[in-house]
Amino acid sequence: MVSKDLPFTKEKILEIMKKYPTPFHIYDEKAIMENARKMKAAFGKVPGFKEFFAIKALPNPFILKLLKKEGFGMDCSSLPELILAEKVGLIGEDIMFSSNDTPFEEFIRAREIGAYINLDDISHVDYLEKYAGLPKVICFRYNPGPLKGGNILIGKPEEAKYGLTRDQLFEGYRILRDRGIMRFGMHTMVASNELDSDYFIETARILFELIVEISKELDITFEFVNLGGGIGIPYLPNQDPVSFETIAGGVNESYASIITAKGLPPLKVFLECGRVITGPYGYLISQVRHIKHTYKDYVGMDSCMANLMRPGIYGAYHHITVLGKEKEDAIHKYDVTGSLCENNDKFAVDRLLPEIKIGDILVIHDTGAHGHSMGFNYNGKLRSAELLLRGDGSVVQIRRPEIIDDYFATLDFEALKDFNVDVGL
Numbered sequence: 001m002v003s004k005d006l007p008f009t010k011e012k013i014l015e016i017m018k019k020y021p022t023p024f025h026i027y028d029e030k031a032i033m034e035n036a037r038k039m040k041a042a043f044g045k046v047p048g049f050k051e052f053f054a055i056k057a058l059p060n061p062f063i064l065k066l067l068k069k070e071g072f073g074m075d076c077s078s079l080p081e082l083i084l085a086e087k088v089g090l091i092g093e094d095i096m097f098s099s100n101d102t103p104f105e106e107f108i109r110a111r112e113i114g115a116y117i118n119l120d121d122i123s124h125v126d127y128l129e130k131y132a133g134l135p136k137v138i139c140f141r142y143n144p145g146p147l148k149g150g151n152i153l154i155g156k157p158e159e160a161k162y163g164l165t166r167d168q169l170f171e172g173y174r175i176l177r178d179r180g181i182m183r184f185g186m187h188t189m190v191a192s193n194e195l196d197s198d199y200f201i202e203t204a205r206i207l208f209e210l211i212v213e214i215s216k217e218l219d220i221t222f223e224f225v226n227l228g229g230g231i232g233i234p235y236l237p238n239q240d241p242v243s244f245e246t247i248a249g250g251v252n253e254s255y256a257s258i259i260t261a262k263g264l265p266p267l268k269v270f271l272e273c274g275r276v277i278t279g280p281y282g283y284l285i286s287q288v289r290h291i292k293h294t295y296k297d298y299v300g301m302d303s304c305m306a307n308l309m310r311p312g313i314y315g316a317y318h319h320i321t322v323l324g325k326e327k328e329d330a331i332h333k334y335d336v337t338g339s340l341c342e343n344n345d346k347f348a349v350d351r352l353l354p355e356i357k358i359g360d361i362l363v364i365h366d367t368g369a370h371g372h373s374m375g376f377n378y379n380g381k382l383r384s385a386e387l388l389l390r391g392d393g394s395v396v397q398i399r400r401p402e403i404i405d406d407y408f409a410t411l412d413f414e415a416l417k418d419f420n421v422d423v424g425l
């Protein structure tokens with residue numbers, strides 16, 4: 001059976017469950033820190049390199065504090081995310097504000113804390129100026145649209161809502177220059193969960209070339225390029241992780257042959273990854289509540305799509321380990337389901353696993369990014385706790401589970417008492 005390693009034993013999980021009942025997400029501090037350091041080391045030679053962790057992947061201040069210690073900035077796209085970054089002491093140019101369809105209150109806050117502001121549309125220049133005033137440095141998000149043949153960019157950027165067209169970029173930077181802006185950045189991100197390192201090297205090359213062109217035509221100087229996030233992780237046990245060294249090496253080559261060769265002033269290279277930073281180091285721990293045999297065999301968990309919605313919404317694969325049965329043959333085919341009244345509430349469909357019994361503990365892998373954070377309350381389901389497995393083996397609860405009072409917090413039952421159902425009808 002193909003397997004994935006775990007940073008804990010069944011005994012350890014049983015011990016944790018005495019204090020923190022399932023379901024919960026547990027994150028591996030040691031592995032997150034080692035990975036962050038690996039990235040920093042690999043990109044060490046890339047000019048001005050900085051990673052801005054995409055908060056939406058794992059918006060927990062304990063995790064953000066760990067990443068801050070490694071020198072990471074934060075990529076935010078909403079007011080609560082900006083506030084979360086502030087709570088761990090990150091403001092100013094440690095913040096990349098990469099939002100879209102942005103309300104003015106958020107631009108105002110981003111301006112106040114001095115974040116890098118990454119504009120998603122040319123019309124946002126006037127909007128930003130009107131409500132928040134123009135900052136000293138501005139970045140535009142580029143959408144390459146239908147690319148020329150031979151380009152290896154995947155997906156269909158022209159179908160994506162993000163960013164400015166090529167023509168709008170020239171126009172946008174010209175407008176900013178004419179309004180006295182002197183510091184510029186350029187950003188793009190058109191793929192998600194991409195495992196091919198060439199993709200990111202190609203993205204860098206496209207942006208470097210565009211920066212050369214625009215710098216010349218408008219006589220402006222770029223300060224940074226932001227290659228976005230989207231580096232993938234091996235969700236499948238037979239996939240290989242992306243090599244940071246390969247990406248960094250390729251970016252450096254392009255940098256030398258384009259930016260340095262054309263005599264441009266130094267340009268800082270930024271990333272805003274989420275998934276590849278924390279994704280593989282989180283696990284959803286859940287216990288089997290029911291087993292059901294009808295037209296298929298079902299394993300009913302004590303968790304559901306509200307705890308991890310990627311399989312339900314994208315059909316995404318998340319590897320599953322049955323704790324204590326790692327050595328048994330995976331010869332039973334199951335649908336592993338949650339308890340939502342939604343038929344796509346399944347963590348796995350037709351998955352081969354060892355024979356499962358009620359009470360078995362399942363580990364659902366790779367929930368460290370876009371896992372808990374995508375949760376919701378549909379069907380009255382409550383989001384679980386988040387735990388941190390510390391480097392010394394101790395466990396800290398870094399977010400308590402939701403309780404029913406949280407679910408009711410937005411309802412006014414006092415007003416309900418006075419609510420007259422007979423009015424006007």
Ligand SMILES: *Cc1c(COP(=O)(O)O)cnc(C)c1O
Nearest residue numbers: 054098229230231272273274275
């Ligand atoms: C979601 C997002 C990211 C992070 O994506 P990952 O796949 O987690 O790396 C970065 N930047 C922007 C603008 C995003 O929307």
